Amino acid sequence: MKAKKKVRKKDIYCKICHNNKGMIHRYGINVCRRCFKDIAEKLGFKKYS
Ligand SMILES: [Zn+2]
Incomplete structure:
Protein backbone atom coordinates (compact mmCIF):
# COMPACT_ATOMS: atom_id res chain seq x y z
CA MET A 1 0.00 0.00 0.00
CA LYS A 2 1.51 3.25 -1.13
CA ALA A 3 0.95 6.45 0.74
CA LYS A 4 1.77 8.85 -1.98
CA LYS A 5 1.18 12.48 -1.41
CA LYS A 6 0.46 14.37 -4.55
CA VAL A 7 0.51 18.13 -4.55
CA ARG A 8 -2.37 19.42 -6.56
CA LYS A 9 -2.69 22.95 -7.75
CA LYS A 10 -5.90 23.21 -5.78
CA ASP A 11 -3.97 22.52 -2.62
CA ILE A 12 -1.44 25.22 -3.29
CA TYR A 13 -2.17 28.42 -1.50
CA CYS A 14 -0.65 31.83 -1.77
CA LYS A 15 2.21 31.96 0.66
CA ILE A 16 1.41 35.57 1.40
CA CYS A 17 -2.36 35.84 1.77
CA HIS A 18 -3.17 32.08 1.83
CA TYR A 48 4.47 41.97 -15.95
CA SER A 49 1.05 42.79 -17.30
ZN1 LIG B 1 -1.89 36.28 -2.27
Whole structure:
Protein backbone atom coordinates (compact mmCIF):
# COMPACT_ATOMS: atom_id res chain seq x y z
CA MET A 1 0.00 0.00 0.00
CA LYS A 2 1.51 3.25 -1.13
CA ALA A 3 0.95 6.45 0.74
CA LYS A 4 1.77 8.85 -1.98
CA LYS A 5 1.18 12.48 -1.41
CA LYS A 6 0.46 14.37 -4.55
CA VAL A 7 0.51 18.13 -4.55
CA ARG A 8 -2.37 19.42 -6.56
CA LYS A 9 -2.69 22.95 -7.75
CA LYS A 10 -5.90 23.21 -5.78
CA ASP A 11 -3.97 22.52 -2.62
CA ILE A 12 -1.44 25.22 -3.29
CA TYR A 13 -2.17 28.42 -1.50
CA CYS A 14 -0.65 31.83 -1.77
CA LYS A 15 2.21 31.96 0.66
CA ILE A 16 1.41 35.57 1.40
CA CYS A 17 -2.36 35.84 1.77
CA HIS A 18 -3.17 32.08 1.83
CA ASN A 19 -5.74 32.41 -0.89
CA ASN A 20 -5.89 29.86 -3.66
CA LYS A 21 -7.71 31.90 -6.23
CA GLY A 22 -5.86 33.39 -9.13
CA MET A 23 -2.74 31.49 -8.29
CA ILE A 24 0.33 31.92 -10.40
CA HIS A 25 2.29 28.72 -10.89
CA ARG A 26 4.97 30.19 -13.05
CA TYR A 27 8.47 30.98 -11.91
CA GLY A 28 8.20 28.46 -9.09
CA ILE A 29 6.50 30.98 -6.87
CA ASN A 30 3.28 30.18 -5.10
CA VAL A 31 1.48 33.45 -4.87
CA CYS A 32 -1.77 34.80 -6.20
CA ARG A 33 -2.08 37.50 -8.78
CA ARG A 34 -2.65 40.20 -6.24
CA CYS A 35 0.39 39.39 -4.18
CA PHE A 36 2.42 38.79 -7.30
CA LYS A 37 1.91 42.38 -8.31
CA ASP A 38 3.18 43.46 -4.93
CA ILE A 39 6.29 41.34 -5.07
CA ALA A 40 6.79 41.61 -8.82
CA GLU A 41 8.95 44.67 -8.51
CA LYS A 42 11.04 43.09 -5.81
CA LEU A 43 11.57 40.02 -7.94
CA GLY A 44 12.35 42.05 -11.01
CA PHE A 45 9.21 41.42 -13.01
CA LYS A 46 8.56 45.03 -13.67
CA LYS A 47 7.05 44.46 -17.06
CA TYR A 48 4.47 41.97 -15.95
CA SER A 49 1.05 42.79 -17.30
ZN1 LIG B 1 -1.89 36.28 -2.27
